[in-house]
Amino acid sequence: MVAILHGSVGAFFASFLQYLVIALILAGIAVLGVLVGKKLRMNKDKKKAMMAPEEEEAAASAKK
DSSP: OHHHHHHHHHHHHHHHHHHHHHHHHHHHHHHHHHHHHHHHHHHHHHHHHHHHHHHHHHHHHHHO
């Protein structure tokens, strides 16, 4: 009887460990996605800031 109970507890912990590993992998993928998205957005904003003075000059020369 004890062997059967011990086997069930072992199976439970093995299953729990499997789901824990999967959850950690998915959390890692989510963190990487956030970091990559942040980096892409920062690059886009930097490019837009570099283009802004050129657009202002073009608008100013168009008014004259």
